[in-house]
Amino acid sequence: MKIASVVGARPNFIKLAPVHKALARNPEIEHTIIHTGQHYDFEMSEIFFKEFKLPKPDINLKVGSGTPGYQTGEMIKRIEKVLLRSGFDLVMVYGDTNSTLAGALAAVGSKTRLAHVESGLRSFDRRMPEETNRVLTDHISNYLFASTRTAVGNLRKESVQGDIVYSGDLSVEIVDEAVRAGAKSDVLDRLSLEPKSYVLLTIHRVENTTASPHNLATIIKAIKALKDTTIVFPIHPRTLKAIKDSRHLPALSRCKNLRMIKPLGYVDFVKLARNASKIVTDSGGVQKEAFLLKVPCITTRRNTEWVETVDLGWNKLVGSSDAQAIIEAVQKWAPVGKKPRAVFGQGKASAIVRDRIVSLLESKIEEN
Incomplete structure (x- = not known):
């Protein structure tokens, strides 16, 4: 199975780390990291790969800074070019950055299955570019991994067409580490x-x-x-x-x-x-x-x-x-005394994402 993760900004790198480690434990998976270059300086990019012991990105598109429209457009063009020549079974995107939306649109354009990790979040404020990015990504994804039960409910209310999976949130294991x-x-x-x-x-x-x-x-x-x-x-x-x-x-x-x-x-x-x-x-x-x-x-x-x-x-x-x-x-102000509950899952999100992806891809391959 050939899987590509599209990342480009600090929040993407953080979410990528436990997923990459989980995928690496399955010898049947070839995982390629595509870095768009949305964040490109050391403090916002390279340091996270070093801290989480991630391999250097297999592909760095070096898009760099620019207006949101220019940046996202350049990323779509360059990601799609990679996807069309590489024959991936699945593209994975994370969160709600410009790189997330660009990777999602490029996957659809290249007719590659798409998984969105951390799907279903909603602030219901369309003034926020992040809200637009996540809504659009959710509605074109084949597989949606939701961090919370609230996120699952949001996706069902919007009647998204992809497979919805409650995975819990990657941050539980990331923060613990x-x-x-x-x-x-x-x-x-x-x-x-x-x-x-x-x-x-x-x-x-x-x-x-x-x-x-x-x-x-x-x-x-x-x-x-x-x-x-x-x-x-x-x-x-x-x-x-x-x-x-x-x-x-x-x-x-x-x-x-x-x-x-x-x-x-x-x-x-x-x-x-x-x-x-x-x-x-x-x-x-x-x-x-x-x-x-x-x-x-x-x-x-x-x-x-x-x-x-x-x-x-x-x-x-x-x-x-x-x-x-x-x-x-x-x-x-101080908290009102309630103790945080395990609303973000039990720290097993990366394994759930990996196992469900393998199962879903195997069933699709058998169908073909």
Whole structure:
């Protein structure tokens, strides 16, 4: 069986790791990694392959940066070219990035079966490009691996045509592995931080950076006001550019409570997250990681695809247009006392994905 995984951005690499290891345990599977090049610098790409002991991508398309339309279009063309000459039995895509949608459309164009890992998530906010990416990918996939029962319900409500499988979420095993590896991480020492003495901040979404100067200014206003709270801010390249373009960088550089640092590897990031008193983020993945690590999460969005984290009281949606709401959540809010349940499965998602794919492909091959 010839299977190709299309990846290109930090969240894709993280999800790929346990799936690749599971596929490698089956000698009947030849697994090819296609890297689109959506993220291409060391901090956002290569470091994750090293940390998770992934082999170098078999194919690197080196698409690079550009507008969403240009980037996605270039990826589709280059991925489709690879698929048409390689004869894969299945293409796998992960999550909701531009690389996810490009890989999905290229698979359909080359008449290759398509599996979407982490399908069925919905924020019901079409302003988010990630929402469009995942909805479109779900509706053209042959096999859909859903992280939660809520995601399964979303897919059934939308009457998707593919085979739906409840797999649980890959992050359970990924975070567990990162916590174990984090025993050797010295990130707290390097940053001179004590456990639970700081708030971890991540901001990268378009609606909080390039698309909305107001939202970005509001978040920065909250940072300045929280002068008695140490804030550690691993800064995404897009966010740094937006801060520079909006001329906020000099003022932020003067904030004594703010520690702006380069993006971290995953093991260091999980160690930093696990030891934070709270996490402020607009990232879907970080919301989920905070939940699994039992760290209170404050989300600078009006909605979330990870509704379970809110329902169980460990995630508070504060939006990004009201600085006072962010400030009060950091200073006063705490989880309501409910303990996180195993809503993301039992840490067996990669094995479930592998075994179900093998079964499905074998049945299709027998039919042919």
